[in-house]
Amino acid sequence: MSLHDFFIEPFTFEFMRRGLLSAILLSLSGGLLGCILVLRRLALMGDALSHSLLPGVAIAYALFGPSTSALFFGALLAGLLTAVGSALLSRLTRVKEDAAFGSLFIIFFALGVAVVSTLQSRVDLMHFLFGNILGVSSTDLQLAALASATTLAVFVVFYRPILLETFDPIFLRATGGRGGLVHVGILCLTVLNLIAALQAMGIVLSLGLFLLPAVTAYLWCDRLARMLVLSVILAITGSVLGILGSYHLGLASGASIVLSLGVFFLFSAVFSPRYGLGALLLQKLRAGKVVLRETP
Amino acid sequence: MSHPVHDIIRCSHVTVRYGARLALDDVSASIPCGTATAILGPNGAGKSTLLRTLLGWHNIENRGEIRIGETHAQHLLPRLAYLPQRHTIDWDFPITVRAVVAQGRYPSLRPWQRLRPSDHAAIERALGELGIHDLADRQIRMLSGGQQQRVFLARALAQGADIFLLDEPFAGLDLYATEELTHILRSWVAQGRTVLAAVHDLALARAHFSHGLLLNTQLVASGLIADVLTDTLIDDAFRGGRCLHDHANPLRSVTTTEFPS
Numbered sequence: 001m002s003l004h005d006f007f008i009e010p011f012t013f014e015f016m017r018r019g020l021l022s023a024i025l026l027s028l029s030g031g032l033l034g035c036i037l038v039l040r041r042l043a044l045m046g047d048a049l050s051h052s053l054l055p056g057v058a059i060a061y062a063l064f065g066p067s068t069s070a071l072f073f074g075a076l077l078a079g080l081l082t083a084v085g086s087a088l089l090s091r092l093t094r095v096k097e098d099a100a101f102g103s104l105f106i107i108f109f110a111l112g113v114a115v116v117s118t119l120q121s122r123v124d125l126m127h128f129l130f131g132n133i134l135g136v137s138s139t140d141l142q143l144a145a146l147a148s149a150t151t152l153a154v155f156v157v158f159y160r161p162i163l164l165e166t167f168d169p170i171f172l173r174a175t176g177g178r179g180g181l182v183h184v185g186i187l188c189l190t191v192l193n194l195i196a197a198l199q200a201m202g203i204v205l206s207l208g209l210f211l212l213p214a215v216t217a218y219l220w221c222d223r224l225a226r227m228l229v230l231s232v233i234l235a236i237t238g239s240v241l242g243i244l245g246s247y248h249l250g251l252a253s254g255a256s257i258v259l260s261l262g263v264f265f266l267f268s269a270v271f272s273p274r275y276g277l278g279a280l281l282l283q284k285l286r287a288g289k290v291v292l293r294e295t296p
Numbered sequence: 297m298s299h300p301v302h303d304i305i306r307c308s309h310v311t312v313r314y315g316a317r318l319a320l321d322d323v324s325a326s327i328p329c330g331t332a333t334a335i336l337g338p339n340g341a342g343k344s345t346l347l348r349t350l351l352g353w354h355n356i357e358n359r360g361e362i363r364i365g366e367t368h369a370q371h372l373l374p375r376l377a378y379l380p381q382r383h384t385i386d387w388d389f390p391i392t393v394r395a396v397v398a399q400g401r402y403p404s405l406r407p408w409q410r411l412r413p414s415d416h417a418a419i420e421r422a423l424g425e426l427g428i429h430d431l432a433d434r435q436i437r438m439l440s441g442g443q444q445q446r447v448f449l450a451r452a453l454a455q456g457a458d459i460f461l462l463d464e465p466f467a468g469l470d471l472y473a474t475e476e477l478t479h480i481l482r483s484w485v486a487q488g489r490t491v492l493a494a495v496h497d498l499a500l501a502r503a504h505f506s507h508g509l510l511l512n513t514q515l516v517a518s519g520l521i522a523d524v525l526t527d528t529l530i531d532d533a534f535r536g537g538r539c540l541h542d543h544a545n546p547l548r549s550v551t552t553t554e555f556p557s
Contacts, residue, residue, distance in 0.1 A: 039389060091315065157408045164399060167389055174351040174378040175403035175455070218390065222435040227390045 010247040018141055019133040020243055022200050023257065025144040026209060027235035029151035029193050034214030035224070035231050036186055039166050043211050044098075048105040050194050050207045052082040054112025054128060057198065062119055068143050072195050079191045082108055131202030133243060133253035140199040147196035151189050155228070158182070163224060201254040208258035209235060216265045219272040234264055304329040304459060304490050305350065309360040312342070312349055318513060319345040322360075325509055325518045332481055332491040334501035334521065337511035338534045343494035344381070346511065347461045350492075351378055364459070377452030379462040382444070387437045393447050394432040397422055400454030422454040426480070442473025449480060460484065462493035466500060478504040498525060 010016050037046045056078025057071055064070035082104050089100040116125045136144075155162065164172035165182040173179045190210075197206035213234035214227075221227035242257030249256075270277050303326035312320040320342045327333050335343045348354055350362060364375065377400075400422065401415040411419075423429045426446040431439060436447060445465065452460055466474055481491050481504070495501045501508060501521060508524035510516040516533040517524045 039386070160399075160402050160405075160407050163391075164402065167391060167396075168380060168385065168399070170348070170351075170353070170380050170384065171378060171399065171451075173353055174348075174376065174461075177403070222390050223392060223395070224390050 006244065006248070010244060015134050015136070016243070016247065018136045018138070019200065019253065020240065022136045022141050022144045023133060023239035023243060024236055025141075025148040026193065026197050026200060027213070027239050028232055029148045029189070030197065030206075030210040031213045031217075031232035031235035032151055032155050032228055033186070033190055033193060034210035034212075034235075035217065035228050036162065036166055037190070037210060038214040038218055039224075043215070045101060046190060046210065047207050048101055049079055049082060049190065050203055052105040052108035052112075053078050053191065053194060054203055055108050055115055056112075057128065057195070057203075058112050058115040058119065062115065066139075068139055071198070072143075072192065075195045075198075076188065076191050078108060078112075079187070079194075083187060127202070128198070129202045129204050130252060131198060131200050131205065131254050133200040133246070133257075136199055140196075144196045144200075147189075147192045151193060154185065154189060158185075162186070201257065205254040205258050208254075208261060209239065212258065212261035212265050213238060216261070216268045219265075219268040219275045222274075234261070238264060302329050303327060304365060305492070306363045307346075307350075307360075308362075309358070310346075310349060310362060311357040311360050312345055312354045313357065319354075320349065320511075321514045323511070323515045325515055327490065327492055327509075328507065329490055330485060330488045331507050332485045332493070332505045333507040333509055334493055334495040334505035335509045335511060336495060336498060336501055336524070336533070337516070340513075341511040341533070342513050343511060344463050346509075347378070347463055347492070347494055350461060351376060375457055375459055377455045377457035377460050379448050379452060379460065379465055381463045382441075382468050385436075385444075385448075387444070389436065392433050392435060393428060393439070394419065394423070396436060396447050397432075397450045397454050400451040400456075403455065418454050418456065422450040425453060426450040440473070441469050442476055445469065445473065445477060446480070449477075458488070459490045460492065462491065464494050464496060466495060466497060474500070498530065501525070 011020060037043055053075040056074035056076070058074075060067075060070040060074025082101070086097060086100040086104050089095050089104070090097040093100075095103075112128075113125065116128055161172065161177055161182050164177060165179050165186075169179050169183075172182070193210070194203070194206055197209060200206075201209055213231040216234055217227045217231035221230055238261035239257050241260040243253060245251055245260060246253040246256035251259075268276065273279055305327040307326070308324045310320055310323045311318070323342075323346065335346060337343055345354060349356060350364075356362065397419050398411065398415075401411060401418060405411070405415070420429075423432055426449055428443060428446050428450060431443060431447075436444060439447065465477060469477065478500075481493075485491055485506075493505070495505070502525055505521050507519065508521040509518040510524050510529055510533045512533040517529045
């Protein structure tokens, strides 16, 4: 197979071009948001949150059909209910935050599955859960562009409040910053991007596009700005490779993207010169803490 | 020659609740300008809560209020610098020393405004004053405990504040770093700055702070450190004036011990 066959030929199809564009747009915003989620230790929370969106999406779909704004507000409502509900539960009862969140999201997810199973249309559960990047419509593309542009603009304008809220929220509030607003803003952006990624990646896999590039970049960078840029670059590269893999090998598109991002992450976790397992082992060897073979 | 010291911070009837738990109960106290005041008390006495309330982090109940100079605390946030507890910071965060110190300038800038030359000057000055100029490009994990502390002190300086609120600044510092920190705080007070710190170690407070504020949810005492840290008052704050031996052995502990001969 020539290079042309591998890289160019797939994109002679309209649906492949649309899928590619959608993936690149989502990588832009997902790469940025993922960094904040990783640094705030919200990775698992984000995953739970994405699952809890399902009933909102499904009910909005049942009532209004595939209207983008209805889907968005349905998902936002479901996400906020989960977030606020678990915050209330953990504050008012002895149940801790993680258990509260875990319980609520699985209830919401089950509710979503139940609602989807009653929908009498061509939509099936698999589509909601795993998406299909080759079925991206022009409305989906518009939503992805909107989500991406909004996220990018927010990061450019409010980079400093976002940095402070992530690094030292007490300092932000102590100096008169609106920490709560930044926090809710990040949450809304996350939901917006999860919805935009729904068609391409599905509810279960979309967070992979956010988290994996970010956590990979985290293994390489010591400055937030560089980490953000690297994360976006990795997200885009991973998506392109994933789509190509999906085309040539006939893999499910979402899984293919997440897997190629996963390869980046696992590679970095072992070979990152400062924070990888290899570097750690080398350090220990030099320090003499691990001895492979006794010299006679 | 002494002159009447005026009070820079005045709390009156400050009550703060976390849900059902009372964290501060009707605390009224004043902090004199240009002094080092230690907030003392047992765990859960409300030391950190008092500091955060000064920053407007917690709502004050009913008629309580906090005034800084002549105005309410919220209006004077730029004058207040806050030093977080060490364990609240993620030391693996991808950020350099200089970038942390630069955060001190953010409150005086619009979110998207670039740093002005005067801001850069303030950052360099703060780095210089705390002797961390050479470390400016390091990631914050690659510093010793004392150096990490100085990074956040430099951020407070860069902020241009003159009232410094420190939450357990001595926690987790070794002997040398503690010595260094007290030296820095002393020189700040000598320059007319006001330092207010939650301190765990009574001996340390006695040695390095001029004033004290003893808390046990309620105010137990405040004033000159020697007047605050008397045996009776310490006993009041830390044991509520009770003595274990007054009661008929409440823990039912074994009181006799036999040593094998």
